[in-house]
Structures are given as C-alpha cells and as structure tokens.
Amino acid sequence: MIARLPVYVGLGLVYAYRYTLGALAPASCKYHPSCSQYALDALRTHGLLRGSILAGWRILRCNPWSHGGVDYVDGQRLFR
Amino acid sequence: MMTPLFLLEPIEGPLTSLLEWFHNTGGLSWAWSIVALTILVRVVLLPLTVRQIHSMQSMQVHMPEMKALQQRYKDDKQKRNEELMKFYKENRINPAASCLPILFQIPVFISLFFVLRDFDDEVFPKYQEMGETVADLHWLNLVPDITAPANSHWSGYMLLALYAISQTLSTLLMSQTMDKTQRTLLLILPIAFLFVVLNFPSGLVLYWVTTNLWTVGQGLITRRLMPKKTTEPVKRSSRTPAKEEAPVAKPEPAADAVAKASQPSGPPRRVKRKKKRAKR
Numbered sequence: 001m002i003a004r005l006p007v008y009v010g011l012g013l014v015y016a017y018r019y020t021l022g023a024l025a026p027a028s029c030k031y032h033p034s035c036s037q038y039a040l041d042a043l044r045t046h047g048l049l050r051g052s053i054l055a056g057w058r059i060l061r062c063n064p065w066s067h068g069g070v071d072y073v074d075g076q077r078l079f080r
Numbered sequence: 081m082m083t084p085l086f087l088l089e090p091i092e093g094p095l096t097s098l099l100e101w102f103h104n105t106g107g108l109s110w111a112w113s114i115v116a117l118t119i120l121v122r123v124v125l126l127p128l129t130v131r132q133i134h135s136m137q138s139m140q141v142h143m144p145e146m147k148a149l150q151q152r153y154k155d156d157k158q159k160r161n162e163e164l165m166k167f168y169k170e171n172r173i174n175p176a177a178s179c180l181p182i183l184f185q186i187p188v189f190i191s192l193f194f195v196l197r198d199f200d201d202e203v204f205p206k207y208q209e210m211g212e213t214v215a216d217l218h219w220l221n222l223v224p225d226i227t228a229p230a231n232s233h234w235s236g237y238m239l240l241a242l243y244a245i246s247q248t249l250s251t252l253l254m255s256q257t258m259d260k261t262q263r264t265l266l267l268i269l270p271i272a273f274l275f276v277v278l279n280f281p282s283g284l285v286l287y288w289v290t291t292n293l294w295t296v297g298q299g300l301i302t303r304r305l306m307p308k309k310t311t312e313p314v315k316r317s318s319r320t321p322a323k324e325e326a327p328v329a330k331p332e333p334a335a336d337a338v339a340k341a342s343q344p345s346g347p348p349r350r351v352k353r354k355k356k357r358a359k360r
Contacts (some may be wrong), residue, residue: 032165035179040273064131069169070162
C-alpha cells in the first residue's frame with residue numbers, strides 16, 4: 001500500500017487535471033484511449049516512473065503532426 | 081520567488097517582462113497589456129492551429145463515412161471509438177484535437193495566474209514608486225482594479241458572463257466532431273466553473289475571455305475554410321495538401337481564396353449536409 005503511494009499521487013494529479021483544466025479545454029484527444037486515460041493505465045500497470053515516461057511520450061505523440069489512432073498501454077514498446 | 085511551483089519561474093519571468101514591455105514601451109494600460117499578451121501567446125501557437133485547421137478540413141471531407149461508422153457501432157462505444165480511430169489512421173486524418181497544444185497553454189495559464197495574483201506585491205510597487213496608483217489598474221473604466229477578485233465589483237460579473245458566453249461559443253465551434261454526452265458536459269462545465277472563477281483576479285478572467293474569443297474567431301475562419309464542394313478526388317485532396325501546405329499557408333489568404341471561389345452566403349452546417357446527400 002505504502003509502496004503504491006507515489007502511484008496514487010500520480011493518479012491524483014491526472015484526475016485533478018481532468019476535472020479542472022482538462023475540462024476547460026474544449027477539445028479532446030486524437031488517440032483512443034485519451035491521453036489522460038492512457039496516463040492512468042500506464043501509472044497503474046508500470047508505476048510512477050515508467051508510467052510517467054510512457055504518459056509523457058504519449059502526450060508528445062499527441063501533437064498536430066501525428067495521426068492519432070488506437071493505442072493502448074499494452075501495445076507500448078518502450079519497456080519490455 | 082513568485083510561486084511555490086518553481087518550475088514555472090522560467091515562464092513567469094518572460095511573461096512578466098512582456099507584460100511590463102507592453103505597458104512601458106507599448107503604452108498600454110495594464111488590462112490591455114494582458115489582452116496583448118494573450119494575443120501574442122495565441123499568435124505564437126498559430127502554426128499549430130493552422131495544422132489543426134487543415135486536419136479539421138480533411139475530417140469534414142470524410143464526415144459521411146465517419147457518420148456511417150458511428151451509426152454501425154452506435155451501441156458499442158468502445159468499439160465505435162476504435163473503429164473511428166482506425167478510420168482516421170487509414171485515411172491519414174489528423175483529428176483536430178490533440179493534447180500537446182492544450183497542455184502547452186496550461187503552464188502559461190498557471191503562470192499568468194501567479195503573475196497576476198502577485199502583481200500587486202511583485203510588479204506594481206515598482207510602478208507605484210514611479211507615481212502610478214490603483215486607478216491605473218482599471219479596464220475601460222468599467223473594472224476598477226484588475227487585480228481584485230472578480231466577485232468584488234459588479235463589473236467582475238460582467239466579465240464572468242463574457243467568460244461563460246465565450247467559453248460556450250468556443251466549445252460549440254470546436255466540438256463538432258465530439259459525441260453528444262461529452263459535448264453537453266463541456267457546455268455545462270463553464271457554468272460550474274463560474275463558481276471557481278469568481279475568486280480569480282479580474283485580469284485573469286480577462287485573459288480567459290480574450291483567449292476564448294480568439295478561439296471563436298479561429299473557429300469562424302475554420303468554418304469558412306471547410307471544403308464546401310469537393311471537386312477533387314476525396315482521398316488525394318485530404319492527404320497531401322494537409323501535410324505540405326501547412327507550414328506555408330496562413331488562414332487569411334486561404335479564407336479569401338475560398339470566399340472568392342464559392343458562393344459567399346449560406347451557413348456551413350447546411351452545406352455540409354447537402355454534400356453528404358449528394359455523395360450517397
């Protein structure tokens with residue numbers, strides 16, 4: 001439980017984003033699942049450090065020059 | 081120095097300097113300096129926006145197929161989203177929304193929040209020594225003090241109303257491809273947020289109104305840019321131009337071209353539907 005604490009902090013931050021600033025921005029993500037959902041999944045399955053890296057990489061990919069698409073945490077190839 | 085979030089200091093510094101520059105060199109009042117700063121931020125983001133507009137265009141072209149997809153999987157939201165995303169990928173559509181530009185604005189917004197919150201402690205005393213008073217913090221003589229919370233004066237409520245209206249408008253314009261529940265939520269949220277924004281400095285609400293109005297303007301230009309009649313083969317036109325023209329193209333000249341090429345009147349919504357029928 002205590003070992004999972006950092007992860008909960010990360011999850012809390014994502015939820016905080018979702019219900020505050022994320023909700024203010026009138027746009028959604030081009031990926032499925034959305035970046036915030038991806039971040040939640042990544043944090044849950046890979047922990048704070050790796051999860052954050054995965055989420056950060058996903059957000060960087062979620063830019064106007066990419067094409068979006070279906071992209072689950074399970075499909076990641078950064079950490080194998 | 082200014083905030084507990086030391087990470088934002090590299091953003092706060094330049095923002096403060098720019099704000100002061102607009103005030104000192106530009107000769108603008110503090111309130112108008114905020115507006116100018118906001119516009120500057122949005123102009124810097126414009127290259128990203130142009131990309132988004134192009135991708136929205138190709139989205140519009142493929143709308144009938146996407147609607148059909150949505151119809152086919154209307155009971156299974158998960159499956160529908162997946163199929164939709166596959167479709168984007170196959171047709172090399174870049175859905176207008178992407179997280180990075182949004183996230184890009186968040187640190188700026190938070191920094192601006194701190195800059196404006198600490199304005200009367202960190203920036204203004206300097207100017208008070210030079211002879212400025214609280215009277216110099218007004219906006220259009222309506223808002224007496226842009227550093228005071230929005231709910232401390234009736235004009236703040238006017239700003240809040242402007243905020244709610246501009247937020248709703250920008251949502252309406254930007255969320256055409258979203259599903260209904262999501263859209264409804266986004267339309268209700270600004271009202272809920274009003275209660276949070278109440279305590280924000282008026283200057284911050286001013287920023288939010290400006291940025292929303294900019295979004296609305298962008299949305300209106302985008303609507304004019306939407307392909308009204310597709311004479312070119314659909315797939316070819318959607319793919320290459322969006323990738324190659326984007327860095328060069330500016331919204332204004334393109335808007336002129338479209339306006340010249342097509343009939344000037346008629347709301348885009350109706351045209352969209354017409355196009356769909358013609359295709360089937």
